[in-house]
Amino acid sequence: MDRIVVVGASLAGFRAAEALRARGFDGALTLVGEEHHQPYDRPPLSKQVLTGDWDVDRIVLPSAAPAEDGGDPFDWCLGERAVALDPATREVELGGGDRVGFDGLVIATGCRPRSIGGEDLAGVHVLRTLDDALTLRADLERPPSRVAVIGAGFIGSEVAASCRARGLDVTVIEALPVPLERALGAEMGALVADLHRHHDVDLRLGVGVDGFADDGAGRVTGVRLVDGTTVDAEVVVVGIGVVPNTEWLEGSGLTLDNGVVCDATTLAAPGVVAAGDVARWPNARFGGELMRIEHWDNAIEMAQAAAARLLAASDDHAQPYEPVPWFWSDLYDRKIQLAGRSGPDDEVQVVTGDVGERRFVALYGRAGRLVGALGWNRPRHIIQWRQRLAEGMDFADAVALARSEP
16 A cells, blocks of 8 residues: 545544554555644634634644654645545545545545524524634624524533623523433433523523524524524524535445444445544444444544554454543533433433532443443543443443442
8 A cells, every 4th residue: 555545634534644654654645634724623612712712723733743854744735625536546536626546545524514504694603613613703702792502512502601701691592302412311411401501591492493583784683483582693603413524425335324334443445444523333332333423532543443444454454443432521610521322211320429519420321231421520430431331331230339439
């Protein structure tokens, strides 16, 4: 293998390129990225960058070690979007018409925000890229009289917290009965709702969006809800999830279904692997469930796995990728962490700490097995429970163990 192309100069793509070099690949290595920026960390976009506490330079990922000749270890192709994959010639076609050949390919094109229409109005924002964050931050610095956030998932909740940190009035609109119900379940989601209310956020739960109101000159003035009411807002942030960037792969022969479908080792086709938000694969640790994980930690770990798979001497040397998912979210003065794969129908038991003080650990069980651990301001405990999830435990045994520990 002499030429490897990484499409997506994201966290996953960049870490995959680093891992390829670290594993001894010394051929041509090209990183293709749609954004003009060097790779950067996304989690601070909705927090420290949005509040203005961090400068942009602070989120740029450190450069890889220089090559032996002192040059850059990668060939950068930034500001170029991949538009097609030709499996016959093994080439990636770029938006400008150039074609980049490869022997090995890493797909790390990530996702884009899901649209509800109306984002062309001034004052209506999505948040995925650095440019998105800087544009939104500039709008918040005007400042607006009120901000509306559509979607109370992790991004929407973090944006709401950041806006409150700026002293702005905030309304959060969520179609589900409580925030984060799909990820945390109704009981724990209700605690997130209480946290927002404690910080004077106006929550509109269980109601959908019908459209936007505007001033007739192209500027948003509010969000129309399906119950007939209107939430006044000069700035609106739409955070209703993401869509994998796979359109450029249509007709390539790869299996596309809510992402690039891979085998258990991240292989999507001979000589082609995928990593990060765009990749979907069966995780044997959770019964072979097809997973697509949009977390920072997974981007790094899957990049390492994909690099190893691409360079594996044979299929017999390939290792399955079987992580225990883990992520965190900073909301106001709380650090919320979740390890595992919890769902809205799981059994939930608070095993340590105090819910009233918003400092506790809750365990999730499904079919008698431990499947998740949630911590509010309990980072050390969640690290421990992530390891236990990797080892596998019966739910009853896990609850008993947690309650026996100091």
